Amino acid sequence: MPTPPARAGTKGVPRAARERQMLAAATEEFGRRGYEATTMAAVAARVGVTKPLLHQYFGSKQDLYLACLDPVGRRLLDAVRSAMAEPGPGAPPTPLRVLSALFTALDGQRAAWSVLYDATLPPGSDAALRAAHYRDALDDLAAVGTADLLRSAGSADPLDADALTYAWRGLCTALVRWWVTHPEQTAQAMTERCARLFTAGRRILAADEEGTGP
Numbered sequence: 001m002p003t004p005p006a007r008a009g010t011k012g013v014p015r016a017a018r019e020r021q022m023l024a025a026a027t028e029e030f031g032r033r034g035y036e037a038t039t040m041a042a043v044a045a046r047v048g049v050t051k052p053l054l055h056q057y058f059g060s061k062q063d064l065y066l067a068c069l070d071p072v073g074r075r076l077l078d079a080v081r082s083a084m085a086e087p088g089p090g091a092p093p094t095p096l097r098v099l100s101a102l103f104t105a106l107d108g109q110r111a112a113w114s115v116l117y118d119a120t121l122p123p124g125s126d127a128a129l130r131a132a133h134y135r136d137a138l139d140d141l142a143a144v145g146t147a148d149l150l151r152s153a154g155s156a157d158p159l160d161a162d163a164l165t166y167a168w169r170g171l172c173t174a175l176v177r178w179w180v181t182h183p184e185q186t187a188q189a190m191t192e193r194c195a196r197l198f199t200a201g202r203r204i205l206a207a208d209e210e211g212t213g214p
Helices: 015-033 040-047 052-058 059-086 094-106 112-117 126-152 156-182 185-208
Strands: none
Touching: 015 040, 015 052, 015 059, 015 112, 040 052, 040 059, 040 112, 052 059, 059 094, 059 112, 059 126, 094 156, 094 185, 112 126, 112 156, 126 156, 156 185
């Protein structure tokens, strides 16, 4: 859920807790406004601290962005790796497990996805390079997963695998962005929705193959 602007400031709050408040507010600002439009003043106001104090804790805006990005990138990578591990008996298919892992990892901080996929990062900056590193790592996992799925279906065409990886990335992004606009939807509800959509898709394709589709 969105992090609401703080009203009472952070006077008397332990340093570690204050840092967490600042990072939560900054993640929300970067995720909703983008790097370019986010200001240190806006982040400070959201937390209820002064801009100089925010600089004292995190340095420049880029330093603050990186402090937000690294936990997000690591959390998503760990979630996807765990979801792609060897499934137990009766486990959902890998694509559904990965989506469920993404929703769970982002629950409570959905804007974090846009922090990682921010198109306004200065080209060539440390921020852009670090974000690209995490995105590339996620893409590598997606490439492994899609290639495995295609091989299990009898396809070894590398262009098929590349196209499916591209489509999968777009699907994940579209679903997360839809989720952001529906804050009442829990991570579990989104997982169940995706399971229904996958089932409907399989039925539609099966009906077309049998010549009974619309």
